[in-house]
Amino acid sequence: MKHGGKRKGAGRPKGQGQYGEPTKPIRLPESLIEPVLKFVENKGYQLPLFTSKVSAGLPATIDDHIETHIDLHQLLIKNTGTTFLVRVSGHSMIDAGIHEKDLLIVDRKISPTNGKIVIATIDGQLTVKRLYQKNNQLYLMPENKKFKPIPITEENHMMILGVVTNVIHSLL
Amino acid sequence: MKHGGKRKGAGRPKGQGQYGEPTKPIRLPESLIEPVLKFVENKGYQLPLFTSKVSAGLPATIDDHIETHIDLHQLLIKNTGTTFLVRVSGHSMIDAGIHEKDLLIVDRKISPTNGKIVIATIDGQLTVKRLYQKNNQLYLMPENKKFKPIPITEENHMMILGVVTNVIHSLL
DNA sequence: ATACTTGAATAAAGTACAATAATCAAATTG
DNA sequence: CAATTTGATTATTGTACTTTATTCAAGTAT
Structure with a gap:
């Protein structure tokens, strides 16, 4: 009665979790758990920032315009x-x-x-x-x-x- | 050799943690741990929103102008x-x-x-x-x-x- | 009496562990 | 022999538990 057995490629594949990457438990204040989950759902509030500058040659896809990703709060709120x-x-x-x-x-x-x-x-x-x-x-x-x-x-x-x-x- | 003993008020007081409230471990994707910690430091990006409306009588303190607390991202970004x-x-x-x-x-x-x-x-x-x-x-x-x-x-x-x-x- | 030391009590914080989920190949079935 | 079942394997996920920190009062010393 041997099923499976030790072998390469066995088991649940990596990156199949809800975030597609490894996770770690972090202790959070209870009042912020809900906002944090929303924050995480929204990829840490990171938005792509487009430039209007044209790189060498014609940009082929829309993604060629993406300069960086930023978070509005971090950009606008210093204190x-x-x-x-x-x-x-x-x-x-x-x-x-x-x-x-x-x-x-x-x-x-x-x-x-x-x-x-x-x-x-x-x-x-x-x-x-x-x-x-x-x-x-x-x-x-x-x-x-x-x-x-x-x-x-x-x-x-x-x-x-x-x-x-x-x-x-x-x-x- | 009995020190302390069961008594009211013994032990570390509540609310002495770094957040001043109970915490819970929540699993987060590794790439977002740093942003989330910043998010938590900044109180969930909640900012007070002031109204210019005058309530009955003269507002005594600045806080009387606070209508609510909101998060710029949630306010501005629908999708x-x-x-x-x-x-x-x-x-x-x-x-x-x-x-x-x-x-x-x-x-x-x-x-x-x-x-x-x-x-x-x-x-x-x-x-x-x-x-x-x-x-x-x-x-x-x-x-x-x-x-x-x-x-x-x-x-x-x-x-x-x-x-x-x-x-x-x-x-x- | 007053100051200092010690250990019990309790909360906070990080992590190890158990339960769950997902996949594959061997075993079984029709 | 194709389809299905079973169990080994491994990743994910939530939480129980251990470790650490903090406070108080009893014990001890001055």
């Missing part, structure tokens, strides 16, 4: 702990290319220097404006002719929450 | 498998708010219908244009007066790679 998002409402910054419903990426860690576009609260109200300093007076500048500059005074309790690093605009 | 990124070069779509060096999120799964902004190859060259159909003739339309519409012919081997869903513009 996870100090970064937040803001959904734009209103049109006061339309000339800076910031439209209603755009998503802004904001980093608290970046210094709000003159000329930076910032998120600020004025009397508790969130707003996006360009920071502008002239003759020792600070202003929050809208970029839309219909709006007026807002001088910063003691009374309006202005607080800068962070500097806008990116604008995400939907085309759909 | 990881059919989505890619393109770095813009050139100014042919400036009037559509697409600037040089902007990053475009492109989905192959979306139908390139009339009026959509698409990524196409013409003679192997990558390009962003608005798709426009008139009198049974297709055009790739730049949005910059300095550029001319490109009629699609048999000869220029046009191929649409996908529809642009989002434009990411850096302000720094």
Whole structure:
């Protein structure tokens, strides 16, 4: 009664698991298990980045345009702990290319220097404006002719929450 | 020789681990272990999303503006498998708010219908244009007066790679 | 009494192990 | 002899278990 027997090629083939490669058990905090599984399903959020540069000769296939693979979060967020998002409402910054419903990426860690576009609260109200300093007076500048500059005074309790690093605009 | 003994409060306290919460071993593909650890370090890429809406009364703290926490990838990428990124070069779509060096999120799964902004190859060259159909003739339309519409012919081997869903513009 | 040492208690973290799955070839069947 | 069954072989996968870390109180020394 001998079946099979020791031989080359016997047994379950390698790379037949759900990931097609070897795995290792890693301990994860329970609250992140579900997000991590989603992250893994999505191949670590890696997306192909295409270049428009033409390599020597005509590119034969679409894949010839792939330059690298990147993760949007890693590309856009330098400091996870100090970064937040803001959904734009209103049109006061339309000339800076910031439209209603755009998503802004904001980093608290970046210094709000003159000329930076910032998120600020004025009397508790969130707003996006360009920071502008002239003759020792600070202003929050809208970029839309219909709006007026807002001088910063003691009374309006202005607080800068962070500097806008990116604008995400939907085309759909 | 009895030390300690059974008693309330003995032993290592809960929540003293590196994550401050219970953990579980999860098997992960080896190639994703490093990205997953980074993902976990960054709290699952969850970022606070602020609203500009003012709740009843003046918001007391910044946290009162937090509406929810979201992950940029999950928010922006509907189909990881059919989505890619393109770095813009050139100014042919400036009037559509697409600037040089902007990053475009492109989905192959979306139908390139009339009026959509698409990524196409013409003679192997990558390009962003608005798709426009008139009198049974297709055009790739730049949005910059300095550029001319490109009629699609048999000869220029046009191929649409996908529809642009989002434009990411850096302000720094 | 006060400071220091020691070991029991408990949680955290990594890994070894057992259960499961998949494949192939020998054995069996029709 | 072709089709089917069986069991050896090997990879995958989930988790139990061991090891390590941390804290507290009893024991010991000063």
